[in-house]
Amino acid sequence: MFTATTTAPVNIACIKYWGKRDTKLILPTNSSLSVTLDQDHLRSTTTSRADPTFTKDRLWLNGVEEEIKPVGRMATCIAEMKRLRKELVEKDSSAPPLSTYFVHIASFNNFPTAAGLASSASGFAALTASLAALYELPSAPTELSLIARQGSGSACRSLLGGFVAWNAGTLDSGLDSHAVQIAPETHWPDIHALICVVSDTKKGTSSTSGMQRTVETSPLLQHRIKHVVPQRMQDISAAILAKDFDRFAEITMADSNQFHAVCLDTSPPIFYMNDVSRAIIAVIEEYNRVGLLPENGGKRKAAYTYDAGPNAVIYAPAAHIKEIISMIVHFFPQQETFNDPFGLFGAAGVTAALAPGFNANVAKTWEAGSVKSLIHTKVGDGPRRLGQEHSVLGDDGFPKYLKQ
Amino acid sequence: MFTATTTAPVNIACIKYWGKRDTKLILPTNSSLSVTLDQDHLRSTTTSRADPTFTKDRLWLNGVEEEIKPVGRMATCIAEMKRLRKELVEKDSSAPPLSTYFVHIASFNNFPTAAGLASSASGFAALTASLAALYELPSAPTELSLIARQGSGSACRSLLGGFVAWNAGTLDSGLDSHAVQIAPETHWPDIHALICVVSDTKKGTSSTSGMQRTVETSPLLQHRIKHVVPQRMQDISAAILAKDFDRFAEITMADSNQFHAVCLDTSPPIFYMNDVSRAIIAVIEEYNRVGLLPENGGKRKAAYTYDAGPNAVIYAPAAHIKEIISMIVHFFPQQETFNDPFGLFGAAGVTAALAPGFNANVAKTWEAGSVKSLIHTKVGDGPRRLGQEHSVLGDDGFPKYLKQ
Numbered sequence: 055m056f057t058a059t060t061t062a063p064v065n066i067a068c069i070k071y072w073g074k075r076d077t078k079l080i081l082p083t084n085s086s087l088s089v090t091l092d093q094d095h096l097r098s099t100t101t102s103r104a105d106p107t108f109t110k111d112r113l114w115l116n117g118v119e120e121e122i123k124p125v126g127r128m129a130t131c132i133a134e135m136k137r138l139r140k141e142l143v144e145k146d147s148s149a150p151p152l153s154t155y156f157v158h159i160a161s162f163n164n165f166p167t168a169a170g171l172a173s174s175a176s177g178f179a180a181l182t183a184s185l186a187a188l189y190e191l192p193s194a195p196t197e198l199s200l201i202a203r204q205g206s207g208s209a210c211r212s213l214l215g216g217f218v219a220w221n222a223g224t225l226d227s228g229l230d231s232h233a234v235q236i237a238p239e240t241h242w243p244d245i246h247a248l249i250c251v252v253s254d255t256k257k258g259t260s261s262t263s264g265m266q267r268t269v270e271t272s273p274l275l276q277h278r279i280k281h282v283v284p285q286r287m288q289d290i291s292a293a294i295l296a297k298d299f300d301r302f303a304e305i306t307m308a309d310s311n312q313f314h315a316v317c318l319d320t321s322p323p324i325f326y327m328n329d330v331s332r333a334i335i336a337v338i339e340e341y342n343r344v345g346l347l348p349e350n351g352g353k354r355k356a357a358y359t360y361d362a363g364p365n366a367v368i369y370a371p372a373a374h375i376k377e378i379i380s381m382i383v384h385f386f387p388q389q390e391t392f393n394d395p396f397g398l399f400g401a402a403g404v405t406a407a408l409a410p411g412f413n414a415n416v417a418k419t420w421e422a423g424s425v426k427s428l429i430h431t432k433v434g435d436g437p438r439r440l441g442q443e444h445s446v447l448g449d450d451g452f453p454k455y456l457k458q
Numbered sequence: 459m460f461t462a463t464t465t466a467p468v469n470i471a472c473i474k475y476w477g478k479r480d481t482k483l484i485l486p487t488n489s490s491l492s493v494t495l496d497q498d499h500l501r502s503t504t505t506s507r508a509d510p511t512f513t514k515d516r517l518w519l520n521g522v523e524e525e526i527k528p529v530g531r532m533a534t535c536i537a538e539m540k541r542l543r544k545e546l547v548e549k550d551s552s553a554p555p556l557s558t559y560f561v562h563i564a565s566f567n568n569f570p571t572a573a574g575l576a577s578s579a580s581g582f583a584a585l586t587a588s589l590a591a592l593y594e595l596p597s598a599p600t601e602l603s604l605i606a607r608q609g610s611g612s613a614c615r616s617l618l619g620g621f622v623a624w625n626a627g628t629l630d631s632g633l634d635s636h637a638v639q640i641a642p643e644t645h646w647p648d649i650h651a652l653i654c655v656v657s658d659t660k661k662g663t664s665s666t667s668g669m670q671r672t673v674e675t676s677p678l679l680q681h682r683i684k685h686v687v688p689q690r691m692q693d694i695s696a697a698i699l700a701k702d703f704d705r706f707a708e709i710t711m712a713d714s715n716q717f718h719a720v721c722l723d724t725s726p727p728i729f730y731m732n733d734v735s736r737a738i739i740a741v742i743e744e745y746n747r748v749g750l751l752p753e754n755g756g757k758r759k760a761a762y763t764y765d766a767g768p769n770a771v772i773y774a775p776a777a778h779i780k781e782i783i784s785m786i787v788h789f790f791p792q793q794e795t796f797n798d799p800f801g802l803f804g805a806a807g808v809t810a811a812l813a814p815g816f817n818a819n820v821a822k823t824w825e826a827g828s829v830k831s832l833i834h835t836k837v838g839d840g841p842r843r844l845g846q847e848h849s850v851l852g853d854d855g856f857p858k859y860l861k862q
Contacts, residue, residue: 274719277681304725311727315678315719321708322743323715329733339726 056152057103058187059445062180062437064096064171065089065211065218066247066367068306068359069286070313072261073269073279079228080207083269084283087219087290088211089369090239091247092434095395098173099440100161100180101447102188108156108451115161115177117457131181131205132157138201139189152189159184160446160453165429171249172261172361178205179212183437195436199233215239215435217294219287236291239433244297246372246396249429250382252330252364259324261362264317271321278316283309299371303342303357306369310359326362330386330424333417334358334366337385340416341378344409372396372432379428380407385417386425395430460556461507462591463849466584466841468500468575469493469615469622470651470771472710472763473690474717476665477673477683483632484611487673488687491623491694492615493773494643495651496838499799502577503844504565504584505851506592512560512855519565519581521861531609535585536561538605543593556593563588564850564857569833575653576665576765582609583616587841599840603637619643619839621698623691640695643837648701650776650800653833654786656734656768663728665766668721675725682720687713703775707746707761710773714763730766734790734828737821738762738770741789744820745782748813776800776836783832784811789821790829799834 065088073083111132113120122128139153161180163173182202186193199210203220211218216238223231259267268275286305293301317324327335338358345355356370356378370378376398383392384406392404399405408414448454469492477487515536517524526532543557565584567577586606590597599617607614607624614636615622620643627635663671672679690709697705721728731739742762749759760774760782774782780802787796788810796808803809812818852858 273686274678274681274716277678277685281681282677308723308725311725312678312723315723318722319712319716319719321712321715323739325736325739328736332729332732335727335729 055103056105056150056155056188057101057442057445057447058184059099059101059440059442060180060183060187060437061093061097061099061440062176062183062212063093063215063434064091064176065208066091066359066361067208067211068290068302068369069283069309070361071207071220072265072313072316073275074207074265076226076228077266080203081228081231082207082220082222083275084279085220085222085287086208086211087217087236087287088208089245089247089433090212090215090218090436092431093438094434095429095431096165096171096176098161098163098176098180099444099446100159100177100184101445102157102159102181102184103447103451104152104155104157104188105451106155108158111156113159113161114453114456116163116167117453117455127178127205128181131178131201132185134201134204135182135185135189138191138193142189142191149190157185157188158447158451162446162455171365172208174206175208175212178202178209179437181205182209182213187439196232196234200229200231203228203231213436216241216433219291237294239435242294242297243433244371245433246370246375247431247433248368248370248375248378248382249431250334250366250368250386251426251429252328252334252366253424253426254328254364258326258363264320264324264362267324268316268320272316272319274319275316278312282312300353303354303369306357306359314360326364327360328364330420331360331364331366333385333420334382334425336416337381338368340413341381341409344411347411350411375430377407377409379430380405381409381412382425382428384408384419386420387422388425388428389423390427392428459507460509460554460559460592461505461846461849461851462588463503463505463844463846464584464587464591464841465497465501465503465844466580466587466616467497467619467838468495468580469612470495470763470765471612471615472694472706472773473687473713474765475611475624476669476717476720477679478611478669480630480632481670484607485632485635486611486624486626487679488683489624489626489691490612490615491621491640491691492612493649493651493837494616494619494622494840496835497842498838499833499835500569500575500580502565502567502580502584503848503850504563504581504588505849506561506563506585506588507851507855508556508559508561508592509855510559512562515560517563517565518857518860520567520571521857521859531582532585535582535605535609536589538608539586539589539593542595542597546593546595553594561589561592562851562855566850566859575769576612578610579612579616582606582613583841585609586613586617591843600636600638604633604635607632607635617840620645620837623695641698643839646698646701647837648775649837650774650779651835651837652772652774652779652782652786653835654738654770654772654790655830655833656732656738656770657828657830658732658768662730662767668724668728668766671728672720672724676720676723678723679720682716686716704757707758707773710761710763718764730768731764732768734824735764735768735770737789737824738786738829740820741785742772744817745785745813748815751815754815779834781811781813783834784809785813785816786829786832788812788823790824791826792829792832793827794831796832
């Protein structure tokens with residue numbers, strides 16, 4: 055039986071990807087950089103199986119079969135992976151001709167779609183990684199990232215752990231538009247993340263259509279691409295290598311805000327943040343104002359960043375996360391019990407509190423549920439190969455769990 | 459008795475002023491352009507009186523005395539106007555030496571401060587105009603605009619009616635940083651305005667401090683100043699001269715959004731629009747989407763613009779205003795009775811309605827009072843000199859109405 059199961063992580067960008075120079079190959083207008091989050095908490099799990107008895111390529115996402123459209127992104131990724139297997143077989147005739155078999159692929163995310171977390175990055179990374187394992191490819195993650203990129207741009211960054219740059223590249227072929235690791239998670243394991251899941255009634259603009267509208271209409275985007283992002287990529291890489299959280303935070307927040315600024319400079323304008331998102335920004339800015347006082351050490355203690363939606367991701371050194379959670383809960387009372395994976399609060403659960411010197415008037419107390427839930431995680435590693443006992447395909451080659 | 463009373467209008471910019479190159483002289487980093495609104499609806503009324511018996515310069519705003527600080531903006535304007543009077547007297551010795559007398563000045567706005575409308579523009583324009591009338595200066599409005607500018611930058615545009623550009627100028631002296639009329643209100647009287655007064659609990663960043671934070675920290679602002687605004691100034695001036703509302707609207711909305719984009723690109727970021735502001739944008743964008751359909755004429759029918767606050771100003775040709783009010787009232791039910799100065803709705807009052815083909819899902823129905831009130835006005839003329847019967851100073855030289 056030819057099968058392999060892998061998990062792949064979510065990543066959240068500090069320097070944002072927004073705009074394609076090639077929509078078919080998914081080549082970006084600028085480089086980007088992200089932190090890979092720990093698969094212990096958030097992951098896509100994917101099993102791939104190749105079998106001569108299968109009659110077509112099939113794929114199930116969260117127990118629901120998805121159509122693999124002939125020239126779509128999933129078909130492209132599968133075809134590219136089969137091509138690499140074919141090359142391998144051509145060099146080693148003892149290897150089974152797996153690229154000639156159809157595949158069944160099942161993938162599950164352990165986080166609810168309603169959480170508003172982009173699942174396409176971890177999903178396409180897990181798809182690519184599981185086919186690479188199935189086909190026993192010797193390809194390095196950076197090489198695989200070229201293929202995951204064609205499924206979903208930011209998926210290329212989920213092929214690696216730690217701190218990952220996606221170099222925009224300059225070639226028309228896209229062969230230099232891949233992910234590289236700036237530093238592994240073990241270099242700076244102190245980076246934790248708190249995801250604030252924000253309720254939103256409004257249906258947002260999809261990132262695929264939104265970013266092209268920005269490319270076509272925003273006068274400011276070109277300046278960002280040419281004159282701002284290249285320097286920021288250098289500066290944040292240096293901050294990561296130096297473990298300089300203050301500088302890392304400064305650049306991360308500035309780039310999140312600039313990404314949303316070019317969305318607003320789009321015609322018609324695109325809004326992803328709402329009043330709750332803005333209130334979280336006000337809280338973190340005040341927290342940093344206090345941290346930047348000379349008597350408090352003169353450094354930023356947290357960094358917010360927002361993708362194409364209202365959810366905040368707050369990066370911070372591990373030592374500050376308890377204080378940050380208490381501060382968020384002060385302004386955004388929780389309805390759900392906080393799942394406390396690092397055991398910060400003990401049996402009594404989360405307590406609301408503000409740091410000394412914090413000006414409580416920067417935000418009002420919102421009604422419970424405005425921030426739906428909090429997820430605490432940290433920087434983590436790249437895709438993991440799991441044993442057969444973790445397969446999400448049954449022995450019959452069909453998903454073990456189908457959505458009823 | 460030496461006294462004069464004038465009114466001056468509010469103006470709302472289509473190309474936004476944001477950033478100073480000289481904070482003392484109030485010289486802007488870029489040119490701007492506004493529509494002067496009709497004083498029949500919104501105005502500052504100011505009476506100035508010079509008298510040898512007065513013991514110091516004094517000023518009352520809405521019936522409350524304001525301190526005239528020695529090197530402050532009010533003192534600068536008064537001193538500049540006295541200087542012009544002195545020059546006049548030096549040429550004509552028969553003219554009374556009014557510049558040697560102290561002045562009493564009283565000013566009232568007919569719109570509540572709570573409406574969130576910038577009163578500094580109309581206020582400093584009325585101050586300048588009333589002193590010019592008191593001193594019988596032959597100065598043209600453009601010359602007076604140099605002085606009003608030193609009170610409050612955007613006040614210089616309220617010295618003229620119709621469509622008014624404030625040229626940034628290049629001289630260190632500021633002598634070429636003045637307002638000029640692109641076209642009088644009579645050229646295009648069809649331009650109406652609907653002000654949507656939006657409730658906001660959050661105290662915003664003052665524009666004076668906010669714009670300098672943008673100058674100091676936004677990487678995008680310089681691109682806007684150098685490469686975007688100059689072309690837009692040309693394009694919108696041409697649209698005004700051609701009475702091309704579609705183009706006028708396109709530029710006005712793009713520039714409002716870009717102004718808020720550079721606010722967001724500021725560190726820490728500045729937010730003036732809230733979720734209600736964004737919902738009004740969504741409604742107007744949908745209204746224009748319908749208007750842009752070939753079968754509906756293929757043209758934009760309204761333009762939103764937002765200053766440093768959550769209020770929307772919607773410009774539109776007179777023929778569309780009734781439809782726009784009904785649409786706004788559909789999504790934002792009113793608690794206050796609409797004051798219908800143009801008699802659009804008759805005795806039954808405002809009715810909520812959506813235009814045919816309008817997608818109602820672009821916004822939810824907000825709770826009554828989210829948009830506190832609607833003010834309907836139109837393009838109007840520059841400062842008006844009124845008769846003595848309109849004086850807001852009594853015969854004793856003190857305000858007729860003092861706030862209790």
